Amino acid sequence: MMKRSLTAIAVACALVVGVARADDPDPIARATATRLAVGVCGTCHGPRGISQQPKYPRLASQNANYLAAQLKAFRGQTRGDPDAIGYMWGMAGNLEDSTIDALAQYYASQPAIVGRHADAALVARGKSIYEQGLESGGVPACAACHGPDAHGVGDFPRLAGQHAQYVLKQLNSFQTNMRNVAVMHGVAQGLKSDEMSAVAAFLEAQP
Numbered sequence: 001m002m003k004r005s006l007t008a009i010a011v012a013c014a015l016v017v018g019v020a021r022a023d024d025p026d027p028i029a030r031a032t033a034t035r036l037a038v039g040v041c042g043t044c045h046g047p048r049g050i051s052q053q054p055k056y057p058r059l060a061s062q063n064a065n066y067l068a069a070q071l072k073a074f075r076g077q078t079r080g081d082p083d084a085i086g087y088m089w090g091m092a093g094n095l096e097d098s099t100i101d102a103l104a105q106y107y108a109s110q111p112a113i114v115g116r117h118a119d120a121a122l123v124a125r126g127k128s129i130y131e132q133g134l135e136s137g138g139v140p141a142c143a144a145c146h147g148p149d150a151h152g153v154g155d156f157p158r159l160a161g162q163h164a165q166y167v168l169k170q171l172n173s174f175q176t177n178m179r180n181v182a183v184m185h186g187v188a189q190g191l192k193s194d195e196m197s198a199v200a201a202f203l204e205a206q207p
């Protein structure tokens, strides 16, 4: 029963996320994007999308369609927790579609790095939640959508190597609907805060 409704959610979700496609950028858009990435975005997201500060998500190797969809959500002011509003609405406000696509391609093609290895017991608990979900809270396996290696599948985002602090904050924002995405609200609803911390620690430690 749960499996069937999740498949339906995943399909519905793919349709929604699929609206924004990261098209192949022309050379001018590509040059603009590289200039922005190095000169502006990099001050927070780090050179080549490997940020060191946990408040700023790593963008390297992230799925291009996902990145484009998020930049459009910031521009359209629909991704709305306080950090998204404070940091990203202004940044994305004036970006053209072609620049968004080129920025998405730029970050998607940067190599990822392995995150920090946290507390082994916490990571092990997080691995179990990631791979099997939690029957008690009705939480589905994250791997079903984000892939067995957390590298993302289709338009579902990559989570491997992401800062644990950022992941934890997003899970809280999904739970409270400050970041309003039905599918992840459903997932986060059944997670307690120690379970969120465990899965975030596991994800940060993944290559």
Ligand code: HEC
Binding pocket: 036, 037, 040, 041, 042, 043, 044, 045, 055, 056, 057, 058, 059, 067, 070, 071, 081, 083, 084, 087, 088, 091, 092, 103, 169
């Ligand atoms: C002053 C710091 C700052 C700058 C400069 C900045 N960002 Fe961000 N960005 C953030 C923060 C903080 C978040 C996380 C927002 C949240 O927690 O919801 C974020 C989130 C994002 C996300 C969502 C990532 C995900 O995994 O969902 C993307 C994509 C992004 N930024 C791209 C860019 C691009 C492209 C630029 C340059 C045009 C840029 N950012 C410039 C601070 C910044």
Ligand code: HEC
Binding pocket: 006, 009, 010, 013, 017, 057, 069, 129, 130, 139, 140, 141, 142, 143, 144, 145, 146, 155, 156, 157, 158, 159, 167, 170, 171, 181, 183, 184, 187, 199
């Ligand atoms: C049914 C599919 C599905 C399942 C299961 C699922 N997710 Fe997601 N997840 C998504 C989608 C779709 C998004 C992108 C949301 C958006 O468009 O903003 C997402 C986004 C995220 C993000 C935000 C990534 C970023 O860079 O900001 C995190 C963190 C996340 N999921 C963690 C998890 C965890 C942890 C689990 C398991 C407990 C999980 N997800 C299970 C579909 C799923």
